[in-house]
Amino acid sequence: MRRNTRLPSLALLCSLVLPVPALSQIKTEPFADQRIESVHVAIVNPGTDAALHSRIEDLVRRTVAAYPSSSYSEERLTAALARLSRVPEIKSVQHQLRPGATGGVVLELEVSLAQGGSDAGAPAPVRFPNLYQSNGTLLRAKVETLAMYYGNHNAWFGRSDLMLNGNPFAVGQAAGKGYSQWLEGFVHGGLYGITPLTDTLYLYGGLSAIASGSVGQELFTDKTRSHVAFEDAFVGLVGGSTSAQGDRLVYNLSAGRQRFSIGEGMILVNTAMNGLNRAALQSNPRWAADQVALARLAYNDWKLEAFHVDPDELPEVDSKTRIQGINLETTALQDFSLGLTALRVPKSQAAYYTTTSQLQREGLRALDLRLRWQPQSADGSGPFVAAEAARQSHSRFDMRAQGYYGELGYVFAKAAWSPVFSYRYARFTGDKPETSRFERWDPLLSGGNGETWVQGINHFKIFQDSNLIAHRFQARLRPRQNIELVPQYWVFRADSLTNLGGNPALSLLPSRQLGSELNLTFKYFMSRNIMFQGHVAATYAGSAVEQALGQHSSPWISTMIFVRVGY
Template identity: 50%
Template sequence: MPAYRAQAQTPAGFDDLSRLESVDVKIENPSSDEALNRRLIDRIRVGLGIFRGDVFSRSTAEFNLARARRGSPIAKTLIVATPGPTGGVAITIIATIESDQTQADGRGVFNHGKTRDLSVLYDKNGTYLRMRLEGIGMYYGNDNAWYANPDPLLAGNPLVNGKPAGSGYSNWVEGFVHAGLYAMTPLSENVSLYGGLSGIFSGSNGQELFTSKTRGYFGVEDAFVGIVGGGVSSTGDRFVVNASAGRQRFGVADGFLIANTASNGGKRGALQSNPRWSADELLLLQARYNNVKLEAFSIDPDELPEVDSKTKIHGINLEIRRPNAIDAALMFLHIPQSEFKYYTPTDVFSRKGLQVYNGRIRWQPNPTGAGLFLSGEAALERNDHYDMRAYAWTAEMGYSFANSMTWTPTISYRYAAFSGDDPSTQRFERFDPLLSGDNGERWVQGINHYKIFQNSNLLTHRFQLRLRPTQSTELVPQFWFFTADRTTNLGGNPAFSYIKGRYLGAEPNLTFKWFISPKLMLQGHVAATFPSTTAKKTIGTPTDPWISTMFFLRASF
């Protein structure tokens, strides 16, 4: 049986695990001493510990800023995140300087009993305790889901429970509440202990893609501990070591291989609002020296019980950022354990023993302003136990008109290729996308189309435009063309096991985002997927375009 997975399309927070495009630091109430202001800004930049090109984590940033505030006149820091011009996130740190007495009194509800900064419960002498509270309410509608052919496209799918969406218009509502506590405390001048514990309640009601049954579910999300230490040498070199273990979220780059470390849908509900990201277990060791980062990790993804492949992934990732605007990275992954199967017309192979060799590069000489940018990524897959050679690669080229034209457009074109299996050879060649995905601007390729064809045996062309009508709004129109690499597609959707042609279809879509405030965001989309005559011939029945609409309101405190 092929692996089925509920597909993530809308991350709980647009900024988490996004590529960091820029970091700016401002002092809300600067001192009359300009030298002091410069020292405090430098302290924050050094203490933040993340740089352009890194994967941004709000929790890690909050912890690092708490360490930077310790023993300084900086009483408070606020992280303001906005979309970057090329699809990442731009961060502004707003610092507040306070008197020595205010520093001595500390900050947070447990210190002064006031709720003006409810998320901070305690912040004094390097010990920091904050509350996380966020939620999403979402409406989702489909017209002619599954090309109005749910029976052949969902045959044998274990996620189907009762009546799935299909011909005609259907809709549902869903959402979640995520609450937790995150803390850090110093063990010495340069070493701190940290951890987090949180839970998510999610629910769905209405005619969803796989079911019409109402569901509610509570589960633990984050449950981790870690230790971090480091410092700055007399010559200005920065060194940081961070080790953590437990349930937590993890991703590499923009999610080409590792993004969806947890699954949603099924009895958990919230299929599209996608609240769960934490792996069942993540063991992570990171070391950074200036602009060089090395990390070793072991991931046990939190898969749905209905489709749990019991896969574990071990990996090593090296990233180097050069001052000439070139970011480069190498990664190796190994799968020591898995029950996931690959299918050919004559054999069944196991994912166990998979080796993945991955390389990435990005050139963007003016990350915060107008200019050209280029990026590329490639992966080669082999297996310890049998002859396998599968590949995937992507290249993107774009130009940002940031602050140089009305609506500051960014235009880009991306080509991506994921190999399929050639049945005329003994070698297995179908690419395994592992935990690829995240959202429709990363590796969810087509808002609707991705639910039918995932990132295997697929060639895609994406034309994308980013527009900023105002500082608080963003429009992202996309146009996709989809083609199969091979007509043999065993391991994908069973209705398309053997495809009668290569061209699969096209999808235009439009995403709208309104950042109402730092704590409130509204997002919506409309997408129309047009199946090709190849798809119609393969299914063997008439097909209709699949149109979807969605909007959600996200609040975080």
């Protein structure tokens, strides 16, 4: 059955009144949820017992349970270090983080052994942000603050009247032609702790709040705003055992307000919303969902998770969406990491739009497969391959949407500036009105940053990860160990000329040429606690955008810089 290609007024009205908010995310915690590239364990005060050193290193690796391609979590690492503090042979374990060559994080663990009777059992000194530590009990503070400057020239290609028509984020005067700028920032503070209930079972939890504010001419508004609200508020139980053969089993149950992600965020990472009255639109400080119930079981380098996610959406655009599923990950194969996720949406008020009808998100199903191959070499040089493919279907109507990507890259570790070059092709299907099946990809909680699934610093604000084909050419350059430059060149095309549910000005496209973008991100890690990051981006409208806006558009140029201090 072919659909009527004429657009009914009701569907058009809905697409105008309830457009998908066009937002960009910046991950201001540089390592949170990042892919772990490698883990290094070093004993800083070795003795003569090589067998003991080997056993302790293996125990540390298995207790931390952080493997290449797993995601980094400060909370999980802190819980593991608290458990290690009860091992008689270990005096203390300190950790350091540094950026990895391919955009992930390198975890370095420094183990200090208890030296016989001189300091065996002696507590390690308590250093901020740790507030108390004794016999497996740890209480630590979290304090981070960020200040950001953001500027735009020719935002929305000078046509905010069309691009933001009906957008609930547009309150007051929006940015547009000419230059506009604003300041924003936040302060995040909280307490996190873990304590043993038995020799193998621990209770942990966290509580924090965020105060945020914005002033100046933002993308959507010129109104000054501030907001204070809870961020993390969760409790959990973690336990496990190690067999005589050294196999490590860990189980973890948690519930409450907390962040949760899968893989590198193509489907699920951005579990909270910012902007409007919450301010801090671009610094994006909130990540904790309203509710995450999570059961995790890990056996050596296999991990199985069952999850229920209720994202923290803004009241003005709250779709009441709930997501449930299971996630399996492993690095059991040499140089390979694999992931498989199956999820469903049992509840949602969000809708999809076709040329003839409105379809409900509730009942959506998705199956996602991930793969990464990155062989380890002596000097760190070599190729890497990453791919992900997902298919969406629906329990109530005929739906077949696809999202997938493939990436090829090479690390030149010994060359000047240690360059890493990569190319990524990504496609998220659009709906085809000539078929009775619905094919438009639902991005769900996709996002992250400009190196994961925010595709184009400016372009992402008008065309998110649906009905999109994106070519990304990227380099990573390190003039110094603590400085990273990431230039990108993007080419964007639409998968279908029908774009209902996206930006209202681009509901029906006159061509598939969406545009291109050239941007440069720089990062300076001044110390473990202080980071600077900035970007400059120039986005050029394609013929589809120019014809929809009825004009030839000058490029949209944006600039940003922030400083983050965190403990």
